[in-house]
Amino acid sequence: MEDKQKILEGIWEELRLGVEKSKHPYHIFSISTVNDNKPDSRCVVLRNIDKKSKIISFHTDIRSKKIKHINSNDNVCALFYDQQKKIQLRLYGEIYLVSSKSEIEERWKNSRNMSKLCYLNKYPPGEPILNSREYLCNESELGDIERGIKNFSIINVKIETIDWLNLNHKGHERMIINFYDNSKVNYEWVAP
Numbered sequence: 001m002e003d004k005q006k007i008l009e010g011i012w013e014e015l016r017l018g019v020e021k022s023k024h025p026y027h028i029f030s031i032s033t034v035n036d037n038k039p040d041s042r043c044v045v046l047r048n049i050d051k052k053s054k055i056i057s058f059h060t061d062i063r064s065k066k067i068k069h070i071n072s073n074d075n076v077c078a079l080f081y082d083q084q085k086k087i088q089l090r091l092y093g094e095i096y097l098v099s100s101k102s103e104i105e106e107r108w109k110n111s112r113n114m115s116k117l118c119y120l121n122k123y124p125p126g127e128p129i130l131n132s133r134e135y136l137c138n139e140s141e142l143g144d145i146e147r148g149i150k151n152f153s154i155i156n157v158k159i160e161t162i163d164w165l166n167l168n169h170k171g172h173e174r175m176i177i178n179f180y181d182n183s184k185v186n187y188e189w190v191a192p
């Protein structure tokens with residue numbers, strides 16, 4: 001296997017670990033959307049990767065404003081940084097909502113109660129409220145946690161390009177990896 005291919009394999013492996021391990025530096029990443037030509041970024045949790053289809057995914061509240069951004073512009077950039085390995089990853093691609101009901105139900109079923117609770121909030125994320133905790137449900141409303149599924153969504157990013165940067169005291173390295181149809185991959189070293 002060539003060096004470049006090995007690097008790509010390593011990227012997928014680290015992303016896989018990022019899903020599995022909550023302490024992995026890739027577990028939380030930043031996803032940037034475009035809102036009326038202006039960038040907007042936020043942290044999200046990496047929930048799944050599909051190496052074959054080149055997809056990464058996270059969960060979100062269907063009422064959140066990032067959904068509106070996605071609906072009007074599906075171009076996104078996902079940013080990861082591993083401080084120990086000194087590797088920055090920028091993943092560019094197309095973002096979309098998963099529509100498969102069975103997939104949503106399956107993912108919901110496998111979510112922890114702690115995560116499910118976020119989807120019971122009374123108001124959409126970003127909605128003005130009178131005091132900081134007004135969005136919370138009272139205890140009686142918390143009873144049926146499964147109601148939260150109505151606000152739960154899975155967001156996928158189909159990766160088109162990876163910009164990999166490896167900081168190294170002997171000389172930084174940077175490579176652009178482009179995915180084309182029919183599993184064709186193009187690797188290109190660029191100046192860091």
Ligand SMILES: Cc1cc2nc3c(=O)[nH]c(=O)nc-3n(C[C@H](O)[C@H](O)[C@H](O)COP(=O)(O)O)c2cc1C
Nearest residue numbers: 028042043044045058059060061064065066125126
């Ligand atoms: C460490 C961390 C992890 C987060 N994970 C998620 C997540 O997985 N999904 C999500 O929708 N928001 C997550 N958030 C909250 C988002 O950063 C953001 O505040 C929220 O989704 C509203 O974003 P929006 O108004 O741009 O839609 C997380 C925030 C932090 C600090």
